[in-house]
Each structure stands twice: as C-alpha cells, then as structure tokens.
Amino acid sequence: MVDVNLVILGCALVTFIPRLIPAVSVDKLNLNYKFEKFLNLIPYTALAALICPGVLTVDTNLWYIGLIGAVVAGSLAWKKVPLGAIVILTVVVLICVYSIVPFF
Amino acid sequence: MGIGYAALAIKAGVSPMQTIAMSIFVYAGAGQIIAVSMIGQGATLLAIVLTNFVVNLRYFVMNLCVYNKVSENSLLTNILSAHFTVDESFAIFSLMEESSIWIYIGISLIAYLSWVLGAAIGVMVLNILPVIVTNSFNISLYALFVAILIPAVKHDKKLGLLVVFTGILNIILKPFVSNWSLILSTIIAAAVGVYYIDDETVMGSSSNSKDEDIKTRSY
Numbered sequence: 001m002v003d004v005n006l007v008i009l010g011c012a013l014v015t016f017i018p019r020l021i022p023a024v025s026v027d028k029l030n031l032n033y034k035f036e037k038f039l040n041l042i043p044y045t046a047l048a049a050l051i052c053p054g055v056l057t058v059d060t061n062l063w064y065i066g067l068i069g070a071v072v073a074g075s076l077a078w079k080k081v082p083l084g085a086i087v088i089l090t091v092v093v094l095i096c097v098y099s100i101v102p103f104f
Numbered sequence: 105m106g107i108g109y110a111a112l113a114i115k116a117g118v119s120p121m122q123t124i125a126m127s128i129f130v131y132a133g134a135g136q137i138i139a140v141s142m143i144g145q146g147a148t149l150l151a152i153v154l155t156n157f158v159v160n161l162r163y164f165v166m167n168l169c170v171y172n173k174v175s176e177n178s179l180l181t182n183i184l185s186a187h188f189t190v191d192e193s194f195a196i197f198s199l200m201e202e203s204s205i206w207i208y209i210g211i212s213l214i215a216y217l218s219w220v221l222g223a224a225i226g227v228m229v230l231n232i233l234p235v236i237v238t239n240s241f242n243i244s245l246y247a248l249f250v251a252i253l254i255p256a257v258k259h260d261k262k263l264g265l266l267v268v269f270t271g272i273l274n275i276i277l278k279p280f281v282s283n284w285s286l287i288l289s290t291i292i293a294a295a296v297g298v299y300y301i302d303d304e305t306v307m308g309s310s311s312n313s314k315d316e317d318i319k320t321r322s323y
Contacts, residue, residue, distance in 0.1 A: 002143060002148060007143060011152070015135060019164065037306055050138065087244050
C-alpha cells in the first residue's frame with residue numbers, strides 16, 4: 001500500500017497551491033474564456049467519472065446496492081428534495097435493503 | 105457527509121488519525137474520496153496526487169471569483185482564507201449580496217469545521233455502529249454527487265449527455281489505463297464539453313455574480 005502520509009502531503013500541496021494563487025494575485029490573472037469554460041465543466045465530468053462505475057463498488061459483494069442507492073438519490077433529486085434529505089433518505093433506504101437481503 | 109468519507113477511508117485501510125488529518129490539510133470533499141478510494145485500489149502516489157490536482161483545480165476558478173468579489177482585498181486575509189474554499193462555501197457566498205471577506209471566512213469556517221468534525225465522528229462511531237449501517241453510509245457521498253448532478257442535468261440535456269459520455273469513457277478507458285481513467289475521462293470529457301456545451305450552461309447560470317465579474321474583468 002502507498003504511504004498515506006505522503007498522499008496527504010502531496011494532495012494538500014496540489015490542492016492548496018491552486019487555491020492560493022488567486023488569493024495573492026487576483027488583479028494580475030486573466031483567464032482565457034475557453035479555459036475558464038473547461039474548468040467550469042470539470043466538476044460535472046469529475047462527478048460523472050466518480051459515480052460511474054464507482055457507485056457499483058459501494059459494496060464489493062453486492063454490486064446492485066450502489067445502483068439502488070444511485071437510483072433512489074437520483075429520483076429524489078429529480079423531485080427537488082433538498083440535498084441533506086436526499087443523503088439521509090438514501091442511507092435509510094439502503095439500511096432497509098440490507099435488512100431484507102438475507103431473506104433472499 | 106464527513107461520516108461517509110470516514111467510512112470509505114477506514115475501509116481503504118487509512119488510519120483514523122490519517123483520515124482526520126486529510127480532512128484538515130487537504131479539505132476537498134470529492135478529492136479526498138477519490139484519494140482514499142485510490143489508496144484502497146492500490147494506486148501509485150503520483151496517480152493519486154495528479155488526480156487530486158485535476159479534480160481540485162476548480163478551487164482555482166472559485167477563489168478567482170471569491171477574491172474578485174470581496175470588497176477589501178487584504179493579502180493577509182486572502183492568504184488565511186484561501187484554504188477554506190469548497191463548493192458549498194463558494195456557492196453560498198457568490199449568491200450573496202454581502203461582499204465582506206469576514207462573511208466569507210465565517211461561512212467557510214462553518215463548512216470546514218463540520219467537515220472535519222464529521223470525519224472525527226465518523227472514525228469514532230464506525231466501530232460502534234453495526235456493519236449494515238456503516239455499509240449504508242458508503243452510499244452517502246455518491247448520493248450527494250448524484251444529487252448535485254441531477255438538477256444540472258435536468259436543466260440541460262447536452263450536459264446530461266456529456267455526463268453519460270464521461271461515465272462510459274471512464275469504463276472504456278479503465279482496462280487500458282487503470283487508475284488514470286478517472287483523470288483522463290474527466291479531462292477529455294470537459295475538453296469535449298468546451299465545444300459541445302452551450303456557453304450559457306456553465307458560464308452564466310449557476311452563480312451570476314461570479315461569471316459576470318470574470319467576464320467584465322477578462323474582456
């Protein structure tokens with residue numbers, strides 16, 4: 001396994017430096033419009049890549065657990081349920097699913 | 105939220121102290137989840153750090169907007185507050201009328217403390233809670249990701265297609281490049297999106313003040 005302390009140090013550096021640059025040089029930076037659009041899209045594509053296929057490995061033994069969770073969260077979000085409620089309800093649904101699984 | 109991260113971290117073999125330390129020093133929701141997932145999958149240090157760099161590069165843009173908006177630009181307060189920008193604090197502040205750096209620091213610190221405390225509570229309660237409950241907490245961050253994505257996707261079909269494209273690309277690339285597939289599919293899809301997605305979708309809708317600020321300054 002990789003040295004976790006080095007991971008923390010490395011991630012802390014590469015996360016803090018981009019946060020710091022605008023704070024110390026806010027008047028000097030001019031962003032290319034296309035690059036700014038690219039950066040604005042990163043959260044969406046990163047989330048998509050995180051979810052798919054990662055959500056299927058939430059439980060490495062039961063791949064459909066993650067799928068059920070994603071469908072529940074997605075349906076609630078579609079119905080405009082608040083973020084916090086979505087997370088709590090999804091966890092509660094999965095606890096219920098886990099309670100039923102042994103009977104099959 | 106922090107509890108879900110803690111559950112993943114512990115599952116990946118990260119110690120409780122390291123789990124909390126990462127929340128304190130890295131402080132990046134999605135970035136931390138990716139990091140601990142990759143640790144669990146046996147990724148290399150370089151792959152993890154580079155992936156984090158790409159995923160967290162959005163804080164660069166967010167801080168650019170934040171420090172463009174604050175009315176008093178003092179180097180000291182800017183440097184002190186730079187670390188505490190995350191999606192939530194940025195979203196709240198950029199939609200506010202207030203533009204004081206102290207308001208921003210207040211919002212950011214509340215988000216920061218709840219994230220760090222969440223991780224601390226997570227590593228403590230995970231030992232007490234039954235396996236069914238801790239397993240169920242693993243879904244919490246994915247639930248959050250889905251919940252953030254769905255409204256944006258619902259709003260714009262092209263963005264929905266880009267999101268699906270990203271997921272498929274990630275699956276296709278995985279056998280060839282293993283842990284680099286996340287970083288690659290994220291970058292490739294965002295680059296495709298620059299030409300495919302309408303400008304208004306990502307440059308003007310989410311938080312008006314930030315985008316207009318940048319536009320008026322850059323052009």
